[in-house]
Amino acid sequence: MSAISKRPVRPVNLLQPYFWLAPSLVLVVAVSFWPLAYALIQSFYRSNYLDLGTFTGFSNFQRFLFSEAGLLRAWNSFVLTAGTIAIAMPLGFALALLLNLPLRGRNLIRTLLIVPWLVSNTVAALLWAWLLNAQFGPVAEMLSHMGVVMPNVLTSPTWAMAALIVCNAWGSFPLVMVFTLSALQTIPKEIREAARMDGASRWQVFSKVTFPLIRNTTLVTAVLTTLHCFNGVTIVLIMTGGGPLDATDIMALRVFEEGFKLHRMGIASAGAVIIFAINVLFTIAYMRVLKSEHSA
């Protein structure tokens, strides 16, 4: 180490790291930051397809968010995300705790439970739509044996959102499970056993010893699941297309439709900016929680 670093540094060596980092940075800036900046500008213009068009102030934002349909859309995004979290987080977390127990065959079970994570959103939406098919699907058939007539889930304003939540949660819980399980496995068994020996109940061991040690992981998985669901278009597009009667119209889907079906790029960009802002707020809020955790 010392023999080398004492050699006189030539200027080319000083520039070397920048040279190797530059291509990555250029690509990232060109494909992520630049389009974001463009969306921010375009969101203030009444665009005509590819032409930037005329400046219209905040009217695109008003039409995207601060209108009756816009507020419904925001509410739907919130319901879909909250519902997905409410299923995927406890389910993934409980599975991690179960699979951390000394059970025979747990590796096989873990392997099988990861499968939904490997399935693309396109295929997941297709498979769930077919599974819940009211005419030819097995779920409707099983319910009919119990005397329940299942409605056509995807065209029922009440049930369509529930179906989307189930499909989203199905694809999301393995991530929570895998992250939580790997965090649990970093905790030495002895710590928990010692607490048990000292007379702590199982619940006390969990709440006082185990959970504080994996809290950060839980937060990370919560953020990942939230943003994945909030920003996701594919499942909603394929299963319901935002219908019936806008009952499942979410903000991310609307950006897609404004942009690629209606070609109102200005409104689409306003939606994109709003979604980005929510992503940033959420990430910052989460980092705050992490920091307060460290200082406490």
Next chain:
Amino acid sequence: MTTRRKRPGQLTRLETASAYAALAIVLIFALLPVFWGLSTSLKMPLDIHRVPPSWLPPTVTLQNYATAVFDARFVGYLANTIFVVFTSLILSTTLALHAAWATVRFNFTGREGLLLLMWATIMIPGIAVIVPLYTVSVDIGIHDTLWVLIIVYSAWLVPTLVWLLRGFIAAIPAELEEAARIDGCSRIGAFWRVSVPLLKPGLLAAGVLVFVMVWNEFLIGYSLTLSDGNRMIQVGIYYFMTETGVEYGPLTAAALAAIVPIVVLYALLQRAFVQGLTGGAVKG
């Protein structure tokens, strides 16, 4: 008191039984859609539309696979996807590998800032930039090519790959590279000759991440291409659903065919898979 367990970690029979019961229920939830799709894909057309439906195909047929998967269009989508996967893999891993190495082995002004800048893009979701990306790609004439997909996918993968590979590079002692430099290698030459061969597990995890992300991606593939000849596999499946009225036999066969390569890869490379996915989960 004889029934009392000896060690605190051990489970009673009742606890074991309830744990398995709970796991069984979740296993059914996790595998039911895939099982139902698989069963449908193996059924004769009449059996697919039979009421009441049967869990297993009364007569097993590969007809749906013949229709959907060996269809010239589907083979084209597969070829496109494989081409984009491998080209993105080479481009993004090459860029990220050198960026990761430079930021681990060199101490330079702005290092932390530039890394943060790169990682900040993780907060930019695809849906927030897709419309401008479309506009630009039309403007500069690369819309509806596979190259625009390769560029966008690589750009989105690079920050996560840098993150992933930095961990693996930092685990290799810098002294190894320095020893090679005494033998006359340049710094980058030493990295390639000494460290890169040791990075196989990291590169494997990176490869898995790129493969899964590109293979399963829909939004970009749909928005930035137009013609049938440039469709990726997920986009092709979407068009199968919307174009001809839904025919669930061939459709589930295509869907299963899209799952199989990932599941096979997962079965073969579990460790690298979990490393890649947990590293890659950052970008949704």
